[in-house]
Amino acid sequence: MSDKKYVVRVCLGTGCVSGGSLNVYEALKRDVESSGLKDITIDFTGCHGFCQRGPIVDIDPGSIFYSEVKEADVTDIVQLHLQEGKFIDRLFYRDPSTGEAIPSSQDIPFYSNQQRIILRNCGHINPENIDDYLAVGGYKALRKVLLKMSPEQVIAEVKNSGLRGRGGAGFVTGLKWEFCRRETGNEKYIICNADEGDPGAFMDRSILEADPHSVLEGMIIGAYSIGANQGYIYCRAEYPLALERLRIALRQMDEHGFLGDNILGSGFNFYIKIKEGAGAFVCGEETALIASIEGRRGMPRSRPPFPAQSGLWGKPTNINNVKTLASIPIIISRGSDWYSGIGTEKSKGTIVFALTGKVANAGLVEVPMGIKLEDLIHGIGGGILGGKKFKAVQTGGPSGGCLPASMLDSPVDYESLTAAGSIMGSGGMIVMDEDTCVVDMTRYFLSFTQAESCGKCVPCRVGTRQMLNILQRITKGKGKSGDIEQLERLAKTVKFGSLCGLGQTAPNPVLTTIRYFRNEYEDHINNKRCPALMCKELISFYILPEKCRGCTICFKNCPVGAISGSKKLIHIIDHEKCIKCGTCLEVCPKRFSAVVKVSGEKIKVPEKPIPVKK
Amino acid sequence: MYKQLAEIFKQYEGEKGAVITVLQKVQEKLGYLSKEAISGVAKFFRMSESEIFGIASFYAQFRFTPRGKHAVKVCLGTACYVRGGEEIMKTAEKNLGIDRGGTTEDYKFSLERVACFGCCALAPVMLVDKNVHTKMNLSKVREVIKRYQGEK
Numbered sequence: 001m002s003d004k005k006y007v008v009r010v011c012l013g014t015g016c017v018s019g020g021s022l023n024v025y026e027a028l029k030r031d032v033e034s035s036g037l038k039d040i041t042i043d044f045t046g047c048h049g050f051c052q053r054g055p056i057v058d059i060d061p062g063s064i065f066y067s068e069v070k071e072a073d074v075t076d077i078v079q080l081h082l083q084e085g086k087f088i089d090r091l092f093y094r095d096p097s098t099g100e101a102i103p104s105s106q107d108i109p110f111y112s113n114q115q116r117i118i119l120r121n122c123g124h125i126n127p128e129n130i131d132d133y134l135a136v137g138g139y140k141a142l143r144k145v146l147l148k149m150s151p152e153q154v155i156a157e158v159k160n161s162g163l164r165g166r167g168g169a170g171f172v173t174g175l176k177w178e179f180c181r182r183e184t185g186n187e188k189y190i191i192c193n194a195d196e197g198d199p200g201a202f203m204d205r206s207i208l209e210a211d212p213h214s215v216l217e218g219m220i221i222g223a224y225s226i227g228a229n230q231g232y233i234y235c236r237a238e239y240p241l242a243l244e245r246l247r248i249a250l251r252q253m254d255e256h257g258f259l260g261d262n263i264l265g266s267g268f269n270f271y272i273k274i275k276e277g278a279g280a281f282v283c284g285e286e287t288a289l290i291a292s293i294e295g296r297r298g299m300p301r302s303r304p305p306f307p308a309q310s311g312l313w314g315k316p317t318n319i320n321n322v323k324t325l326a327s328i329p330i331i332i333s334r335g336s337d338w339y340s341g342i343g344t345e346k347s348k349g350t351i352v353f354a355l356t357g358k359v360a361n362a363g364l365v366e367v368p369m370g371i372k373l374e375d376l377i378h379g380i381g382g383g384i385l386g387g388k389k390f391k392a393v394q395t396g397g398p399s400g401g402c403l404p405a406s407m408l409d410s411p412v413d414y415e416s417l418t419a420a421g422s423i424m425g426s427g428g429m430i431v432m433d434e435d436t437c438v439v440d441m442t443r444y445f446l447s448f449t450q451a452e453s454c455g456k457c458v459p460c461r462v463g464t465r466q467m468l469n470i471l472q473r474i475t476k477g478k479g480k481s482g483d484i485e486q487l488e489r490l491a492k493t494v495k496f497g498s499l500c501g502l503g504q505t506a507p508n509p510v511l512t513t514i515r516y517f518r519n520e521y522e523d524h525i526n527n528k529r530c531p532a533l534m535c536k537e538l539i540s541f542y543i544l545p546e547k548c549r550g551c552t553i554c555f556k557n558c559p560v561g562a563i564s565g566s567k568k569l570i571h572i573i574d575h576e577k578c579i580k581c582g583t584c585l586e587v588c589p590k591r592f593s594a595v596v597k598v599s600g601e602k603i604k605v606p607e608k609p610i611p612v613k614k
Numbered sequence: 615m616y617k618q619l620a621e622i623f624k625q626y627e628g629e630k631g632a633v634i635t636v637l638q639k640v641q642e643k644l645g646y647l648s649k650e651a652i653s654g655v656a657k658f659f660r661m662s663e664s665e666i667f668g669i670a671s672f673y674a675q676f677r678f679t680p681r682g683k684h685a686v687k688v689c690l691g692t693a694c695y696v697r698g699g700e701e702i703m704k705t706a707e708k709n710l711g712i713d714r715g716g717t718t719e720d721y722k723f724s725l726e727r728v729a730c731f732g733c734c735a736l737a738p739v740m741l742v743d744k745n746v747h748t749k750m751n752l753s754k755v756r757e758v759i760k761r762y763q764g765e766k
Contacts, residue, residue: 200692
């Protein structure tokens with residue numbers, strides 16, 4: 001690749017494709033070909049991580065980073081950059097505070113403040129080309145393991161690295177492998193858990209789409225260590241692109257002798273099958289996942305026996321998350337001492353987050369364990385969207401906790417998050433601003449976990465439903481005193497009385513929001529007021545008589561005809577008819593800003609439309 | 615029906631734990647799992663129909679009624695929800711005249727909620743068939759649906 005004058009890489013991750021990057025890629029190929037330029041490679045990559053600024057085009061040399069590229073920009077990229085060597089200023093990322101253009105991705109704070117180990121290849125290689133992976137040192141770790149190390153040595157190395165499961169529970173990976181290794185019998189299984197079901201999380205998907213080989217290499221190394229000859233990848237059917245890239249990767253591995261009988265002449269045999277998950281959040285739990293692979297309902301069972309003793313078809317089975325496996329090859333290549341030098345005392349290495357919600361730089365980020373929430377959200381994430389005020393951050397998906405501004409200086413690691421009442425989880429991180437109602441958010445999370453409860457344990461099945469009912473009542477302005485205490489009691493019962501992680505963690509959002517935002521609950525219950533102006537039953541829209549210019553735009557757009565008025569008359573909303581959809585607020589011209597949303601207060605307006613004041 | 619599905623069954627003869635995979639293939643072929651299809655699958659695995667239906671109804675992916683020509687999907691994953699996904703859904707429901715999970719009488723549209731497409735940075739997101747519509751607002755929803763309603 002290095003003998004080429006320019007290498008142009010277009011991001012074809014899910015985010016950028018949604019933004020139209022496929023058209024950009026096709027146009028680039030077409031234009032370069034028709035221009036007759038030589039020594040230029042047009043290639044594509046998986047997710048770069050900076051999804052907020054997509055579609056992304058990256059040009060080497062210089063890691064020139066063009067953001068929000070449209071098909072119409074392709075002509076300029078080809079003519080100016082590739083032909084004349086001139087950069088295109090308008091496509092550069094700009095520092096939001098200074099407005100200064102930053103040409104190279106290495107200098108953009110979003111990237112320069114990250115430490116990319118698991119995502120090391122994401123955005124840099126073509127995920128559908130095994131040669132790209134080999135060129136960056138791929139499968140060297142596998143060679144080293146199979147030809148020079150005993151399974152015990154590999155396990156010792158992984159244990160020494162301090163790597164803990166990145167799926168959420170944070171169990172020490174080397175120890176997990178060791179348990180499975182110790183089991184006798186020659187039929188064992190290794191499973192890659194790619195059933196990423198958290199809404200708002202896309203870490204595993206992005207890795208599988210951008211760098212499938214590092215996950216698969218880690219999987220073979222794991223299989224060799226525990227003594228398994230058959231592996232399964234359990235991946236959501238909702239991830240068609242990830243599945244396609246996995247299938248391509250498996251085919252190429254087969255051709256290169258990394259799969260099948262006698263891998264690299266070591267005498268070790270290994271095969272991988274893909275199983276498509278059919279959409280059940282609970283299947284992320286190990287025993288439920290195993291039941292699902294066996295073709296049954298994905299319901300968890302009590303442990304022990306642990307899967308390491310009796311898993312898939314009753315045989316010893318080891319299950320690891322995508323990110324855990326993707327960490328393995330680099331731990332083997334660079335050594336466990338290097339890895340354990342990153343992070344905190346008990347939480348080693350790095351962690352990948354899908355940073356989303358009301359944050360300026362939403363996307364996929366990787367940081368060392370122990371980073372402060374503040375540095376993550378404000379440093380890398382660029383702060384809150386639209387200059388609003390930070391309210392809370394939710395870690396660990398729908399079963400994690402909501403942490404307030406006062407926790408922003410606490411470090412991100414397994415222990416600190418647990419102490420704060422949240423969990424690390426798989427890596428979802430959702431930022432909320434002052435316009436987000438935490439009571440409504442909690443109701444939302446509960447509606448998810450309630451629907452996904454498999455129904456086996458009564459406290460989870462009934463308890464989540466009861467909590468949801470109470471939360472629904474509160475958000476509708478029908479809360480009553482004692483509701484908060486009742487929620488707390490239910491939450492504790494559900495946590496205590498459930499077999500699996502889903503039930504044990506589902507009450508986390510309830511407990512943390514009551515702990516940190518009790519006043520918002522009280523406002524809803526006692527004052528029938530939603531401070532974030534989000535709960536529909538508690539808000540009203542008004543047209544301010546002194547600001548309305550009688551332009552009729554809201555009148556024309558109201559879907560239920562709740563607005564009366566005509567040209568040059570002050571418009572009035574009929575609150576009986578209003579469905580509180582917010583269309584009037586959305587369409588009212590900025591220069592008038594006559595529509596307001598309020599909660600717990602009334603605004604005086606004329607009884608019927610009167611002429612606007614001159 | 616069994617004959618129609620024999621092609622699929624043949625590939626999974628003797629494979630352990632293939633129920634879900636076979637159901638997925640059947641749905642891919644027929645668009646949904648009809649009563650007859652479930653009977654066929656039950657017969658193939660020598661299991662009862664209720665067992666097969668029990669497995670299928672556990673998973674969100676399986677449908678038991680035919681879908682409309684266009685699948686409208688509104689994301690209600692956390693990131694989309696925070697940025698107003700619920701309003702997008704309600705507007706879609708209103709404009710299509712069906713609730714989430716429903717299909718229009720003329721079988722032209724089905725409306726579904728999904729939890730996360732993985733393009734959270736572009737939230738809120740709505741899909742019509744394979745076309746992703748990003749950074750939606752209420753008027754954009756109406757526009758998009760109108761466009762599809764207008765086509766013959």
